[in-house]
Amino acid sequence: MASSTPPPHWSLTTSETSKNHHSRHLKNTQTATTKLNSRWTSKKVSLDHPPHPKNAPTALPPFSSTSQLSVDFSGKRSTRFVSKMHFGRPKFSSARHSSIAVDVLEMAIKCSGNGNGSGYGVENVLLNYESRLCGTDDYTFLLRELGNRGELSLAMRCFEFCVGRERRFGELGKLASSMISILGRLGKVELAEEVFKNAVNGGYGTTVFVYSAMISAYAKSGCCYEAFRVFKEMKDSGLKPNIVTYNALIDACGKGGAGFKRASEVFDEMLKTGVQPDRITFNSLLAVCSGAGLWEAARDLFHEMVYRGINQDIYTYNTLLDVACNSNHIDAAFEIMSEMATKGILPNEVTFSTMVRGCAKSGRFDKALSLFNDMKYIGIKLDRVAYNTLVAIYANLGRFDEALRIGNEMEAIGLKKDVVTYNALLDGFGKQGMYGKVKDLFVEMKAQNVSPNLLTYSTLISVYSKEGLYIEAMEVYTEFKHRGLKADVVFYSKLIDAFCKKGLVESSVLLLHKMMKEGINPNVVTYNSIINAYGQSTTADHSLHHEQWAGSSELTLTSGVAEPCANNEEGDNIERIFEQLLPGKSTSNKKVITSGQDFACILQVFQKMHELGIKPNVVTFSAILNACSRCSSFEEASLLLEELRLFDNQIYGVAHGLLMGLHENVWLQALSLFDEVKRMDSSTSSAFYNALTDVLWHFGQKRGAQFVALEGQRRDVWPYAWSSSCLDLHLMSSGAARAMVHAWLLSICSIVFEGKELPELLSILTGWGKHSKVVGDGILKRAVEALLISIGSPFRLAKSNIGRFTSPGAAVTAWLRESGTLKVLSLQDERNHPRGSQLFNLPLLPLTDLDVALSSNFQALPL
DNA sequence: TTAGGGTTAG
Numbered sequence: 001m002a003s004s005t006p007p008p009h010w011s012l013t014t015s016e017t018s019k020n021h022h023s024r025h026l027k028n029t030q031t032a033t034t035k036l037n038s039r040w041t042s043k044k045v046s047l048d049h050p051p052h053p054k055n056a057p058t059a060l061p062p063f064s065s066t067s068q069l070s071v072d073f074s075g076k077r078s079t080r081f082v083s084k085m086h087f088g089r090p091k092f093s094s095a096r097h098s099s100i101a102v103d104v105l106e107m108a109i110k111c112s113g114n115g116n117g118s119g120y121g122v123e124n125v126l127l128n129y130e131s132r133l134c135g136t137d138d139y140t141f142l143l144r145e146l147g148n149r150g151e152l153s154l155a156m157r158c159f160e161f162c163v164g165r166e167r168r169f170g171e172l173g174k175l176a177s178s179m180i181s182i183l184g185r186l187g188k189v190e191l192a193e194e195v196f197k198n199a200v201n202g203g204y205g206t207t208v209f210v211y212s213a214m215i216s217a218y219a220k221s222g223c224c225y226e227a228f229r230v231f232k233e234m235k236d237s238g239l240k241p242n243i244v245t246y247n248a249l250i251d252a253c254g255k256g257g258a259g260f261k262r263a264s265e266v267f268d269e270m271l272k273t274g275v276q277p278d279r280i281t282f283n284s285l286l287a288v289c290s291g292a293g294l295w296e297a298a299r300d301l302f303h304e305m306v307y308r309g310i311n312q313d314i315y316t317y318n319t320l321l322d323v324a325c326n327s328n329h330i331d332a333a334f335e336i337m338s339e340m341a342t343k344g345i346l347p348n349e350v351t352f353s354t355m356v357r358g359c360a361k362s363g364r365f366d367k368a369l370s371l372f373n374d375m376k377y378i379g380i381k382l383d384r385v386a387y388n389t390l391v392a393i394y395a396n397l398g399r400f401d402e403a404l405r406i407g408n409e410m411e412a413i414g415l416k417k418d419v420v421t422y423n424a425l426l427d428g429f430g431k432q433g434m435y436g437k438v439k440d441l442f443v444e445m446k447a448q449n450v451s452p453n454l455l456t457y458s459t460l461i462s463v464y465s466k467e468g469l470y471i472e473a474m475e476v477y478t479e480f481k482h483r484g485l486k487a488d489v490v491f492y493s494k495l496i497d498a499f500c501k502k503g504l505v506e507s508s509v510l511l512l513h514k515m516m517k518e519g520i521n522p523n524v525v526t527y528n529s530i531i532n533a534y535g536q537s538t539t540a541d542h543s544l545h546h547e548q549w550a551g552s553s554e555l556t557l558t559s560g561v562a563e564p565c566a567n568n569e570e571g572d573n574i575e576r577i578f579e580q581l582l583p584g585k586s587t588s589n590k591k592v593i594t595s596g597q598d599f600a601c602i603l604q605v606f607q608k609m610h611e612l613g614i615k616p617n618v619v620t621f622s623a624i625l626n627a628c629s630r631c632s633s634f635e636e637a638s639l640l641l642e643e644l645r646l647f648d649n650q651i652y653g654v655a656h657g658l659l660m661g662l663h664e665n666v667w668l669q670a671l672s673l674f675d676e677v678k679r680m681d682s683s684t685s686s687a688f689y690n691a692l693t694d695v696l697w698h699f700g701q702k703r704g705a706q707f708v709a710l711e712g713q714r715r716d717v718w719p720y721a722w723s724s725s726c727l728d729l730h731l732m733s734s735g736a737a738r739a740m741v742h743a744w745l746l747s748i749c750s751i752v753f754e755g756k757e758l759p760e761l762l763s764i765l766t767g768w769g770k771h772s773k774v775v776g777d778g779i780l781k782r783a784v785e786a787l788l789i790s791i792g793s794p795f796r797l798a799k800s801n802i803g804r805f806t807s808p809g810a811a812v813t814a815w816l817r818e819s820g821t822l823k824v825l826s827l828q829d830e831r832n833h834p835r836g837s838q839l840f841n842l843p844l845l846p847l848t849d850l851d852v853a854l855s856s857n858f859q860a861l862p863l
Numbered sequence: 864t865t866a867g868g869g870t871t872a873g
Contacts, residue, residue: 075873181864216864247864254865283865290866318866325867350867357868385868392869420869427869455870462871493871500872528872619873626873687873 069676072615097141147182172204184217192217216248224256254288295327325358395428430463465498474578500533535627622691629698661833690733697735700830709739725759730767734783758809
């Protein structure tokens with residue numbers, strides 16, 4: 001790279017405001033500002049949201065006590081680096097080949113299909129037709145078409161034949177770049193590497209085409225590091241990268257998880273070297289945003305394209321939709337979709353699958369399903385991806401008849417159910433506890449010659465383990481081993497979580513050792529499972545004979561980064577764990593561990609994450625606060641948070657401060673943290689507020705909990721949760737919900753005391769027990785019900801809706817006018833900070849002007 | 864040289 005420091009004009013990583021755009025455009029294109037402004041003012045509505053004041057910062061060093069909240073805090077960020085690898089997309093050949101080449105192609109394929117698996121005939125065919133084939137164009141056609149048909153070994157033999165007979169370096173280079181490109185497209189990056197090396201060593205590979213093809217092949221397999229290495233080699237050998245090279249390198253950043261900053265550096269370099277970006281450059285940059293969830297940056301890029309006069313195509317729009325869907329901007333996605341029509345870019349099956357997935361992710365299942373109808377209505381055929389998406393939605397919703405019906409419909413149009421279809425069905429049935437059906441499906445898929453993959457096995461083992469069906473789990477694991485598949489971080493994390501859920505924390509830690517010995521690095525998900533288990537455990541399993549475990553002792557977490565284990569002499573720990581869990585070998589010798597031990601373990605896990613550079617996120621935060629709530633004492637909880645401040649003073653400092661009692665300084669810090677959390681996606685921010693209010697409520701800091709919940713409310717963390725007739729609590733934790741019930745009733749109180757009438761019917765919604773196996777029997781509902789009874793409110797469970805409490809407005813009015821009600825509703829903290837009296841200007845409730853003079857009981861309320 | 868699908872934590 002020419003420069004490791006991005007030039008000042010480049011700021012897409014931090015979401016440019018239009019002002020940033022100005023300077024950038026001016027520097028890069030010397031265009032008049034007036035022209036620029038006119039372009040900006042003509043922006044379409046869907047892309048015209050005001051820029052965020054402070055967009056997500058670039059990655060910060062971990063655990064910096066003074067830093068802003070890192071994007072890694074989001075619980076929605078994927079831990080997968082290589083996200084999408086759709087190998088085998090056909091590449092259409094140009095029409096430069098002769099008709100003879102088409103015949104030769106058919107003959108070559110026939111040769112391989114006539115029982116002569118050696119492909120012996122291919123060389124003969126080529127020899128026979130050599131004189132009639134029109135040089136490299138025909139050969140590259142053959143290679144590409146063989147690749148499109150999955151005839152990889154035939155393509156390689158054909159390539160070797162051509163290379164053996166060709167003497168001209170130019171033609172050899174063309175053949176090599178074609179072959180590398182075909183192999184890259186098929187995900188055969190190692191073979192591509194071999195062809196590349198031979199080409200370079202043979203003297204015909206030192207061309208921009210060969211190098212670019214290799215970079216692209218690396219990109220497609222997510223090998224970003226290697227792509228950059230080859231890029232450097234290319235420049236070192238005196239070759240000048242062209243637009244294709246740069247585009248491929250940007251693609252590598254997206255597929256290899258190098259991030260937007262790196263991609264923008266590539267973009268800078270291409271500008272600096274005089275290579276003008278094109279549509280594909282921008283489409284690739286947009287794809288980088290998709291992986292990183294950078295909606296603002298994507299929007300800016302789109303504007304930049306418009307400004308530069310680069311036309312958008314279906315790729316541009318589909319990628320932009322993908323960013324919107326991935327970053328929880330589903331409404332914007334719909335607006336973009338309607339904009340496509342006005343530009344004459346017709347949505348295709350990719351557009352619909354992207355949108356359907358976006359809707360499903362945001363919980364709009366009805367909309368997702370109706371999109372499929374739209375798709376059929378306008379005549380877009382459902383393809384494999386669309387069908388599998390549909391099957392997964394029905395399976396997740398527990399609508400199994402429909403899931404199976406879609407599977408059959410898929411087969412009826414000639415698309416066989418594949419491993420993705422079966423995995424979706426197994427996961428859905430498994431989550432609903434339909435183990436018999438799971439077994440049948442697993443048998444069926446194998447009978448249909450659909451090979452189970454790593455995901456199939458990890459799903460089954462996890463499903464069975466969580467239910468305590470260890471015999472079944474072990475059988476599946478044994479089969480997995482016999483298949484010779486290699487476990488990955490997800491496989492282990494699922495297993496670790498399953499054991500954690502059964503309270504088998506020590507077994508989980510031993511699995512952690514095992515995975516690291518195999519060279520598999522745990523990630524934030526793995527550690528969060530363990531922290532969560534410690535927070536919840538009252539017992540630890542001592543079912544295992546520790547002396548059998550080479551290299552593992554106590555609960556010590558393996559130090560350092562995972563390193564591959566050269567030998568595997570210690571046997572298979574997983575099978576041993578299952579054996580110990582089987583009936584008759586029960587875990588009767590569990591010993592009680594104290595929360596103090598838990599704390600030491602949690603701190604140890606946190607320390608380990610720090611050492612490994614694994615950044616804790618909102619789920620970690622939530623798990624730790626839950627653990628605090630399970631502490632035997634307030635002092636212990638505050639001590640744990642105090643310790644964690646050493647790692648992250650911003651987040652744990654605020655949590656600790658609020659727990660100790662409100663005062664001005666901590667509240668100001670809290671407000672600044674809330675502002676940063678607001679920049680995260682909605683599920684991250686609601687998880688944050690839920691966890692924080694829960695722990696405060698748990699320890700009797702109810703006033704603090706209410707302040708926090710109201711700040712969440714002010715920042716739209718729970719949109720549409722609050723109106724004068726209805727309080728919707730279904731996205732809140734029980735602590736947040738109870739704090740909100742108090743705040744809402746106080747606001748209703750202000751309406752009453754202003755002499756206004758209440759609506760005829762008031763409702764409090766708790767939802768249907770989303771996280772409970774028994775519909776309508778959620779923890780939230782029970783907590784709210786107990787609260788409503790304890791404060792003597794007239795709200796009662798609605799007969800027609802088991803997740804709704806209702807009361808006539810008149811009854812609420814009468815109750816609020818009773819003498820003791822106001823006192824019951826106003827909340828106090830059990831512990832006050834010595835400087836708590838300095839509290840002033842606390843946040844305004846989202847209430848109307850509540851008459852402070854109503855009662856001295858309101859002294860504590862932030863009005 | 865560019866776009867969509869199934870997996871882990873709360």
